[in-house]
Amino acid sequence: MLTLEKARAWYPGYDAVHGFEHIERVYRLCQKIGPPEGADMEIMLASALLHDASGSHPEEGNRKDHHLRSAEFAEAILIEENWEPGRIRAVQHCIRAHRFRKDESPQTIEAKVLFDADKLDVIGAIGVTRALAYAFQVKQPVFADPSKKFMESGNKEAGEPHSAYHEYVFKLKKISEVLLTETAKKIAEHRQIYLNGFFEELADEMKNNK
Numbered sequence: 001m002l003t004l005e006k007a008r009a010w011y012p013g014y015d016a017v018h019g020f021e022h023i024e025r026v027y028r029l030c031q032k033i034g035p036p037e038g039a040d041m042e043i044m045l046a047s048a049l050l051h052d053a054s055g056s057h058p059e060e061g062n063r064k065d066h067h068l069r070s071a072e073f074a075e076a077i078l079i080e081e082n083w084e085p086g087r088i089r090a091v092q093h094c095i096r097a098h099r100f101r102k103d104e105s106p107q108t109i110e111a112k113v114l115f116d117a118d119k120l121d122v123i124g125a126i127g128v129t130r131a132l133a134y135a136f137q138v139k140q141p142v143f144a145d146p147s148k149k150f151m152e153s154g155n156k157e158a159g160e161p162h163s164a165y166h167e168y169v170f171k172l173k174k175i176s177e178v179l180l181t182e183t184a185k186k187i188a189e190h191r192q193i194y195l196n197g198f199f200e201e202l203a204d205e206m207k208n209n210k
Helices: 004-008 020-037 041-050 063-080 085-096 109-120 124-137 148-153 164-170 172-178 182-208
Strands: none
Touching (some): 004 020, 004 041, 020 109, 020 182, 041 109, 085 109, 124 164, 124 172, 164 182, 172 182
16 A cells, blocks of 8 residues: 555655655645545545656756656556556556646646646745755755846756756746646645745845845
C-alpha cells in the first residue's frame, strides 16, 4: 500500500525545493482539492506521492525530464503494488502532465488536481522560500534585472543569469491564471498576492539601493 511513510524513502529530506516536505504538502493539498472536484482519490494520492520521485533533485542531473523519469518510476512501483494497467497509466498521465513547462496537458480531473496542487506550492510564503532556495541550489542570484529580451520573450541574453526574480517574472507571478480547478483558484488568491508583493518589493529595494 502506498503511504506517505513509504514515499519518504524516495525523496531526500534535505532538499528544500523538491524534497519530502514538498511531497507531503502536495499530498495534503490533493486531499483538500480532490474530493470537491470529484477525483478518484486512489489515483490522485498515488500521483501526489510519486510525481517527483525520479530526477527532480540537483544531484540527479538535468531535471527537465523528471516528469518522464518519475512516470517510469511510478510504473515500476505500482506494478509491485499489483495495480491494474489502466490505473497505472492514469497515474502516469498525472505525473507527466504536472509540470508548468510541459508537453502533455492535464486531461483527467486527477491530473488537473495534481497540476494545481503542485502549483499552489510555488506561491505564498512557501513559494517565496522555495524560489530562493532553488536559486541558492543552482548558484543563481536572488535578484538580477531581466533583460528586455527576457521580458518580451522569456529568452535570456547570452550570459544573463536566471535569478529568482526571473523565475517570478516568467512563471510565478501568473500561477493563479493557469490553475484548472475552482477549489485551487480559491486557495491561490491570497497566496498569489503575497508572493507578488514580496518579489515586487524585492525588485524595488534592489533597484533603488544601486
